[in-house]
Amino acid sequence: MATEQQTTKPGCVFCNVTAERGFNIVWEDDHYVAFTDRSPAATHHVLLVPKKHIDNIKSLHQTDVALAERMAEIGHTVLDQLNVPQDLRRMGFVIPPFNSVNHLHLHILGLPFTSTVKSIMYRVSSGTDGNDKGFSWFGEVNQVIGILKKGGSVNVFAC
Incomplete structure (x- = not known):
């Protein structure tokens, strides 16, 4: 289960995200932090990470459905604050080995x-x-x- 992993991982750029470390934080609570992407792919591009280190989307299991649902909920909150219409929203996870940082992050x-x-x-x-x-x-x-609700795992191939 992904939620049993360590709190932070030494050397992980997305562990301990703070404004003092150069991140432009747009949303935060005790468990998650959202910040603007340094190389935006869209008009609005925000990354949402759990504060607890989770390696990536492949680390999630059926027991992590609530985590994924909460991340989606926060993503919509961020997009609501940016006044992005429903039809111009996309949220998801890049799947290893194509991800750039090995810390679970939702692209908003x-x-x-x-x-x-x-x-x-x-x-x-x-x-x-x-x-x-x-x-x-x-x-x-x-x-x-x-996929997670069905007990599956997320990967590049059809799932």
Whole structure:
């Protein structure tokens, strides 16, 4: 279960996120912190991380559904504060080995994308044949929640 992992991991850039360390924090509570992405792929691009270190989306299991749901809820709160319409929202996780930081983080995007190249990284692939997600290195947050609820794990291949 991901929630049993250590509080922080030495050398992890997303552990102990603070304004003093150069992060532009836009939302925070006792368990999560959201900050603007340093290389935005969309008009609005915010990252949401749990303060407790969790390696990545592959670390999550069925027992972590509430964590993923809470992250989605916070993501919508952030997008509401930015006045992003529902049809211009995208939220999800980049799946290893394609992630840049090995600390679970939800990409909260207010579209449009800043370039076609960047839009490819966050492409949502619909599932078929009973799968919630198709082949892609991005798991949209509702796809991830559906996979976890079924007891599955998130990976690049259809799941």
